[in-house]
Amino acid sequence: xxxxxxxxxxxxxxxxxxxxxxxxxxxxxxxxxxxxxxxxxxxxxxxxxxxxxxxxxxxxxxxxxxxxxxxxxxxxxxxxxxxxxxxxxxxxxxxxxxxxxxxxxxxxxxxxxxxxxxxxxxxxxxxxxxxxxxxxxxxxxxxxxxxxxxxxxxxxxxxxxxxxxxxxxxxxxxxxxxxxxxxxxxxxxxxxxxxxxxxxxxxxxxxxxxxxxxxxxxxxxxxxxxxxxxxxxxxxxxxxxxxxxxxxxxxxxxxxxxxxxxxxxxxxxxxx
Amino acid sequence: xxxxxxxxxxxxxxxxxxxxxxxxxxxxxxxxxxxxxxxxxxxxxxxxxxxxxxxxxxxxxxxxxxxxxxxxxxxxxxxxxxxxxxxxxxxxxxxxxxxxxxxxxxxxxxxxxxxxxxxxxxxxxxxxxxxxxxxxxxxxxxxxxxxxxxxxxxxxxxxxxxxxxxxxxxxxxxxxxxxxxxxxxxxxxxxxxxxxxxxxxxxxxxxxxxxxxxxxxxxxx
Numbered sequence: 001x002x003x004x005x006x007x008x009x010x011x012x013x014x015x016x017x018x019x020x021x022x023x024x025x026x027x028x029x030x031x032x033x034x035x036x037x038x039x040x041x042x043x044x045x046x047x048x049x050x051x052x053x054x055x056x057x058x059x060x061x062x063x064x065x066x067x068x069x070x071x072x073x074x075x076x077x078x079x080x081x082x083x084x085x086x087x088x089x090x091x092x093x094x095x096x097x098x099x100x101x102x103x104x105x106x107x108x109x110x111x112x113x114x115x116x117x118x119x120x121x122x123x124x125x126x127x128x129x130x131x132x133x134x135x136x137x138x139x140x141x142x143x144x145x146x147x148x149x150x151x152x153x154x155x156x157x158x159x160x161x162x163x164x165x166x167x168x169x170x171x172x173x174x175x176x177x178x179x180x181x182x183x184x185x186x187x188x189x190x191x192x193x194x195x196x197x198x199x200x201x202x203x204x205x206x207x208x209x210x211x212x213x214x215x216x217x218x219x220x221x222x223x224x225x226x227x228x229x230x231x232x233x234x235x236x237x238x239x240x241x242x243x244x245x246x247x248x249x250x251x252x253x254x255x256x257x258x259x260x261x262x263x264x265x266x267x268x269x270x271x272x
Numbered sequence: 273x274x275x276x277x278x279x280x281x282x283x284x285x286x287x288x289x290x291x292x293x294x295x296x297x298x299x300x301x302x303x304x305x306x307x308x309x310x311x312x313x314x315x316x317x318x319x320x321x322x323x324x325x326x327x328x329x330x331x332x333x334x335x336x337x338x339x340x341x342x343x344x345x346x347x348x349x350x351x352x353x354x355x356x357x358x359x360x361x362x363x364x365x366x367x368x369x370x371x372x373x374x375x376x377x378x379x380x381x382x383x384x385x386x387x388x389x390x391x392x393x394x395x396x397x398x399x400x401x402x403x404x405x406x407x408x409x410x411x412x413x414x415x416x417x418x419x420x421x422x423x424x425x426x427x428x429x430x431x432x433x434x435x436x437x438x439x440x441x442x443x444x445x446x447x448x449x450x451x452x453x454x455x456x457x458x459x460x461x462x463x464x465x466x467x468x469x470x471x472x473x474x475x476x477x478x479x480x481x482x483x484x485x486x487x488x489x490x491x492x493x
Contacts, residue, residue, distance in 0.1 A: 163323050
């Protein structure tokens with residue numbers, strides 16, 4: 001790691017330590033000495049790091065029916081499934097409509113209309129159709145991811161430089177070869193720009209699905225709703241922090257794939 | 273053959289009609305007696321704009337035409353390596369275009385077109401965006417490459433010295449609406465030395481003759 005990198009990391013760790021320390025300390029100061037229950041900042045609402053750590057260990061252990069690991073796994077699984085299905089369908093639809101003006105004009109209003117629906121309004125309907133399990137969560141993630149990837153790929157497929165297509169044609173390319181060697185690589189740069197937001201939105205779709213899904217759907221969203229029922233801020237924080245870690249790891253993974261596939265772009269080469 | 277004329281006179285349009293990118297509003301275009309509808313086979317096109325595929329390395333850009341024609345394996349490798357050697361791009365085989373200079377990218381574009389041996393080569397101000405030095409270098413290379421194969425080349429330019437350097441015949445076009453004003457045969461011996469030929473009296477005489485006609489078009493009515 002470079003000197004610059006080490007300095008950035010040191011600052012990042014430092015900020016984390018200060019934040020956690022302040023959190024622990026501030027939620028420990030009582031408003032009136034020796035009076036129980038009255039705090040300047042009440043740990044009842046935002047818990048404290050020590051309590052969260054305790055609950056974390058407890059939830060990881062086998063003493064609970066549904067462990068944190070199992071819940072995280074369920075959330076990750078549905079997110080990845082929804083992401084993969086959403087990206088692949090969105091990509092194909094974007095390419096097809098992007099290269100076919102007539103079809104794009106016919107489908108345009110439908111796509112815009114559906115996309116402007118708040119996805120959260122679909123949750124009850126999706127639950128009614130697909131039940132409370134994994135499938136409903138995947139479908140919810142898909143409804144969001146599909147459109148993000150679709151619109152980006154669509155733009156990408158439309159903005160392919162016509163001179164690149166012409167030069168491929170002069171070199172003897174047929175329509176399928178043009179698709180494979182010009183349109184897809186050129187649109188991919190646009191598609192990739194949509195992947196990082198897509199994974200976050202997939203996670204949103206899944207967690208919202210889990211809010212309603214109950215125990216059969218499992219997942220961290222379920223843990224959050226359950227903690228709301230028992231007014232347990234510590235458990236809620238465990239769920240939120242775990243979600244945060246999952247989000248970061250997934251975004252980093254995408255970044256790796258992106259750097260590999262788009263290594264022809266100068267802005268990616270300098271950072272490898 | 274080179275076509276010169278003021279900008280907007282329709283030089284590129286003629287080339288695009290030859291290449292089947294534009295349908296003529298009247299009349300018809302034939303190549304060896306076959307009418308042109310769509311991109312004709314056996315025709316190569318080098319654009320002024322950089323059309324090297326940025327997501328492919330130099331080697332894989334040059335291989336494109338062979339790939340499209342189903343030329344694979346050792347044969348493809350051999351012909352690509354030969355083209356890279358001819359263009360003096362050794363050592364840059366696996367470089368992406370973003371790391372190359374404009375002149376090198378245009379070399380890749382030229383070799384990518386030549387590697388499939390087109391009978392007719394259409395070039396639309398291919399060196400227009402390059403600096404004088406690089407331009408001269410590429411003139412020399414183009415003449416050398418052409419000498420080996422002697423394809424038909426239609427070369428669009430607004431640079432008269434470029435036209436005289438390269439062409440056997442120069443078509444001078446009028447201002448818009450563009451018409452052919454003069455067809456001039458360049459009587460300069462080959463092989464030509466792109467630097468030294470410009471010092472000769474013959475060159476100056478040819479330049480003077482054509483400039484006399486072309487200059488009127490720039491001067492305006």
